[in-house]
Amino acid sequence: MGKSYFVSKGLCRIVGGLVLLPMVLCVLSSCDFVSSLVRRDKVVAEVMGKKLTEEELYRNLDLTGLSSSDSAGAIDLYVRDWASSNLMYELARDEFSGNKEIDSLVESYRQSLYVYEYELRLIKEHLSTQITDDQLFSYYKENSSLFYLQEPLLKGVALTVLNKSPDYQVIKLLMESPSDGNMDMIESYSVKNAAKFDHFMNTWNLFSEVQKRCPLPIHEVDFKGKTLYTETDSVRTVFLYVSECVSAGDMQPFEFAKSRIRSILTEQRKTGYLRSYRNELYERGVSNGSVKRY
Numbered sequence: 001m002g003k004s005y006f007v008s009k010g011l012c013r014i015v016g017g018l019v020l021l022p023m024v025l026c027v028l029s030s031c032d033f034v035s036s037l038v039r040r041d042k043v044v045a046e047v048m049g050k051k052l053t054e055e056e057l058y059r060n061l062d063l064t065g066l067s068s069s070d071s072a073g074a075i076d077l078y079v080r081d082w083a084s085s086n087l088m089y090e091l092a093r094d095e096f097s098g099n100k101e102i103d104s105l106v107e108s109y110r111q112s113l114y115v116y117e118y119e120l121r122l123i124k125e126h127l128s129t130q131i132t133d134d135q136l137f138s139y140y141k142e143n144s145s146l147f148y149l150q151e152p153l154l155k156g157v158a159l160t161v162l163n164k165s166p167d168y169q170v171i172k173l174l175m176e177s178p179s180d181g182n183m184d185m186i187e188s189y190s191v192k193n194a195a196k197f198d199h200f201m202n203t204w205n206l207f208s209e210v211q212k213r214c215p216l217p218i219h220e221v222d223f224k225g226k227t228l229y230t231e232t233d234s235v236r237t238v239f240l241y242v243s244e245c246v247s248a249g250d251m252q253p254f255e256f257a258k259s260r261i262r263s264i265l266t267e268q269r270k271t272g273y274l275r276s277y278r279n280e281l282y283e284r285g286v287s288n289g290s291v292k293r294y
Contacts, residue, residue: 041053041055042054042055044057044079045079045082045083047082047083047086047087047090048086048087048090050086052079052082052083057075057078057079060078061074061075061078063075119274122273122274122277123270123273123274126273127269127270127273129266129269131262131265131266133258135265136254136258136261136262136265137254139261139264139265140254140257140258140261144251147251147252147257148249148250148251148252149246149247149248149249149250149251149252150248151206151207151208151220151248152206152207152220152223152245152246152247152248153204153205153206153207153245153246153252153253153256154200154204154205154206154207154210154223154242154244154245155200155201155202155203155204155205155242155243155244155245156200156201156210156240156241156242156243156244157175157178157183157186157197157198157199157200157201157240157241157243158196158197158198158210158213158214158238158239158240158241159171159175159186159189159190159195159196159197159198159238159239160195160196160197160214160215160216160236160237160238160239161195161236161237161239162235162236162237163232163234163235163236163237165193167189167193168237171186171189171239172228172239174186175228175239175241176228176241178201178241178243183199187199196214196215196238198210198213198214201243204246204253204255204256207220207223210240214231214238214240215236215238216231216232216233216236216238217231218231218238218240219231222247223242223245223247224242224245225242225243225244225245226242226243227241227242228240228241228242229241229242
């Protein structure tokens with residue numbers, strides 16, 4: 001009986017906000033200067049003493065581009081969700097009050113969150129993450145076994161053309177040798193005809209990444225550099241010109257591996273720094289009596 005009354009009372013305190021709030025805020029939400037009108041301390045809803053302010057509402061709800069009616073609907077939905085979530089929490093907390101397992105999990109998460117944020121601050125303030133190209137290349141050479149390809153690596157350009165296009169044969173000829181001049185014409189064609197155009201002449205791409213961007217499945221073959229490949233269905237053709245390639249089983253070019261190596265070395269530095277910091281912290285604790293072992 002007590003719990004039913006608690007929920008009913010809590011909901012009743014929200015109803016007024018849900019009825020009146022959209023009528024007020026939907027007007028504000030249609031104004032360009034809405035942020036200047038938001039009152040930080042204005043309460044728009046309340047559940048068992050916990051208040052939802054106008055500032056918090058706008059901080060968590062993006063109404064950009066919405067009409068007044070859509071804004072009102074979004075606000076109403078947000079407030080209802082906020083209220084029901086808090087009511088559910090109050091019921092759950094009452095139901096499991098004194099549950100030592102939950103209390104322990106909450107405290108463990110709280111501790112982990114504090115430690116995580118503190119470690120981020122330590123790293124930001126005390127650890128240099130600058131890594132030179134020489135350091136990157138040394139790691140690349142010393143750990144070459146980590147950088148063998150599982151699939152082909154390509155540079156090139158891909159263009160999708162309708163089979164009935166009057167420019168089909170011209171585009172095919174241009175794609176067979178996409179020099180700078182030809183590339184300008186290819187790109188102009190793609191813009192004019194809204195054709196799918198993918199230029200990656202200057203960056204290495206895994207074959208699977210290229211395949212995802214193509215509207216037709218591209219079959220993996222023994223790719224060669226400076227070669228045109230085609231895939232066709234009943235409506236369109238994908239021309240894939242491969243300017244450079246590295247085969248599966250070969251070592252990744254250093255240029256391609258650099259970003260991964262940088263991530264590895266940065267993570268190693270962070271891990272090493274935090275391990276050293278924890279060890280120093282422990283030794284200090286033992287020395288000053290904060291840590292006692294029995």
